[in-house]
Amino acid sequence: xPDLRELYQELILEHSKAPRNYRAxxxxxxxAEGYNPLCGDHFTVYLDLEGDSIRDxxxxxSGCAISKASASLMTQxxxxxxxxxxxxxxxxxxxLVTGQSPANGSRDELGKLAAFSGVSxxxxxxxxxxxxxxxxxASLEGKQGxxxxx
Amino acid sequence: MTTAANRLSREFGSPQVSSSGLTLxxxxxxxxxxxxxxxxxxxTLVYLDNAATSQKPQVVIDAIRHYxxxxxxxxxxxxxxLSEHATEEYEGARRKLQSFLNxxxxxxxxxxxxxxxxxxxxxxxxxxxxxxAGDEVLITAMEHHSxxxxxxxxxxxxxxxxxxxxxxxxxxxxxxxxxxxLGPRTKIVAVTHxxxxxxxxxxxxxxIEMAHRWNIPVLVDGAQAVPHLKVDVQALGCDFYVFxxxxxxxxxxxxxxxxxxxxxxxxxxxxxxxxxISSVTYEKTIYNNLPYKFEAGTPHVAxxxxxxxxxxxxxxxxxxxxxxxxxxxxxxxxxxxxxxPGIRLIGTAREKAGVLSFLLDSxxxxxxxxxxxxEGIAIRTGHHCAQPVMQRFGIAATAxxxxxxxxxxxxxxALVEGIQKVREVFA
Numbered sequence: 001x002p003d004l005r006e007l008y009q010e011l012i013l014e015h016s017k018a019p020r021n022y023r024a025x026x027x028x029x030x031x032a033e034g035y036n037p038l039c040g041d042h043f044t045v046y047l048d049l050e051g052d053s054i055r056d057x058x059x060x061x062s063g064c065a066i067s068k069a070s071a072s073l074m075t076q077x078x079x080x081x082x083x084x085x086x087x088x089x090x091x092x093x094x095x096l097v098t099g100q101s102p103a104n105g106s107r108d109e110l111g112k113l114a115a116f117s118g119v120s121x122x123x124x125x126x127x128x129x130x131x132x133x134x135x136x137x138a139s140l141e142g143k144q145g146x147x148x149x150x
Numbered sequence: 151m152t153t154a155a156n157r158l159s160r161e162f163g164s165p166q167v168s169s170s171g172l173t174l175x176x177x178x179x180x181x182x183x184x185x186x187x188x189x190x191x192x193x194t195l196v197y198l199d200n201a202a203t204s205q206k207p208q209v210v211i212d213a214i215r216h217y218x219x220x221x222x223x224x225x226x227x228x229x230x231x232l233s234e235h236a237t238e239e240y241e242g243a244r245r246k247l248q249s250f251l252n253x254x255x256x257x258x259x260x261x262x263x264x265x266x267x268x269x270x271x272x273x274x275x276x277x278x279x280x281x282x283a284g285d286e287v288l289i290t291a292m293e294h295h296s297x298x299x300x301x302x303x304x305x306x307x308x309x310x311x312x313x314x315x316x317x318x319x320x321x322x323x324x325x326x327x328x329x330x331x332l333g334p335r336t337k338i339v340a341v342t343h344x345x346x347x348x349x350x351x352x353x354x355x356x357x358i359e360m361a362h363r364w365n366i367p368v369l370v371d372g373a374q375a376v377p378h379l380k381v382d383v384q385a386l387g388c389d390f391y392v393f394x395x396x397x398x399x400x401x402x403x404x405x406x407x408x409x410x411x412x413x414x415x416x417x418x419x420x421x422x423x424x425x426x427i428s429s430v431t432y433e434k435t436i437y438n439n440l441p442y443k444f445e446a447g448t449p450h451v452a453x454x455x456x457x458x459x460x461x462x463x464x465x466x467x468x469x470x471x472x473x474x475x476x477x478x479x480x481x482x483x484x485x486x487x488x489x490x491p492g493i494r495l496i497g498t499a500r501e502k503a504g505v506l507s508f509l510l511d512s513x514x515x516x517x518x519x520x521x522x523x524x525e526g527i528a529i530r531t532g533h534h535c536a537q538p539v540m541q542r543f544g545i546a547a548t549a550x551x552x553x554x555x556x557x558x559x560x561x562x563x564a565l566v567e568g569i570q571k572v573r574e575v576f577a
Contacts, residue, residue, distance in 0.1 A: 008521075124520075128516070
């Protein structure tokens, strides 16, 4: 039986209660919206992209503990990274939450994001953990329209 | 807690013993539902998602199985033994539903896929014939999407206007506002009998009286009412009444549209096909009589028979006994759940049936749902297909426990313990 404490790890609970980079970004040159209508989870991701690198990133919105903490930790993890680095990190994060074993050594690269390892035991919550990431990804790809993981 | 619950039930005027002197033997009732015997996630299943769909008693499962094992044939066409038998069973189910709703005639019972299809049928036939540019369709602020969107589609097509009667903070219809919205432009009124998100029982009789003063027909969405209340369509005087079989212990994919025969007769068909015609040439088709005019194609015969078995089961237990049991349970749940620190109930109407919608601090309902699920407790979380209701209360979602005839006080206790666990995780 999956363990609730594995899903709701301290770091996740803490970030859901006090999300980081939780504000609109005046210097943003990209923004994207993520919305899961069935859940009601709704986030806006603001990006200040300088060349190929994320100079700054913030978010706002509402959602469950998993989706909010994921958005919060994502903003911390990707700040200063290039598009290619973000894409790689997203791929590893996606593998982690969907229960596919990440490549050797990638747990270290995931850093704090490893707190989401418990999500793989709760398949219906994968969409919560990945909403902010898909939203960021769409923004970096220059895609228009609202993103959904439902 | 017993004393408190008794006090509550006195205040709510709910009888512990029904007028017939019978009570519900819940242990016996539970043994009729095979699914309730199983364990989920290593725990005894506590099923509190009945407003989404109810579980099925053995008699319903057996009726469907028996039909496919012994009676399966297409109906209304064959001259052979099985077809005759299947037709009898199918039409027998219709007569059971006529008596269940106290319709004046069996031909006023149209089998459809569910409440959603029934509302779409009325919107696309009665609505398209009678609603024109500048007209209005009146609904309330506590409708399920299925009683909003079909009318929106109609209004967009016709250039008509969808009007919405407001509700109070407790989730009760504001009758004065409702009455003020009625007028010469109103062409149909569509209201829920019991709100799926709030549990409010609407005084539909009063709505019908008001609307009929303007000669406006009223459609009542009874999807959440039929499992919990005695429904008598002639006493209500409603023009249309719709419900889904699966919420009243029957199978999915079958439901009922009741309509007054004068209205149904005047309406054009909904879908064309077999069974709904009396003669077809390339020049002209003559439509069949009621109810067949609205039942194009081979219907869900097994579903209708299963639904017939379900309402027989409900009738045998007595809807008044069921209502009294559920009322007592809801009063107990309301008292015990609202005593938990941080709980906010959404939907606190004086008259409610079956539904307890709540929020816990700022914890998202989906997190509540996941944690309760680990305890084997099934509830619904989200907007309950009633986003405008959520917007009315300024929230995105609620956690909703909903009760059926087989639920017990012990299950309410398990829910309360589960919510305490949510608080611990998020402490």
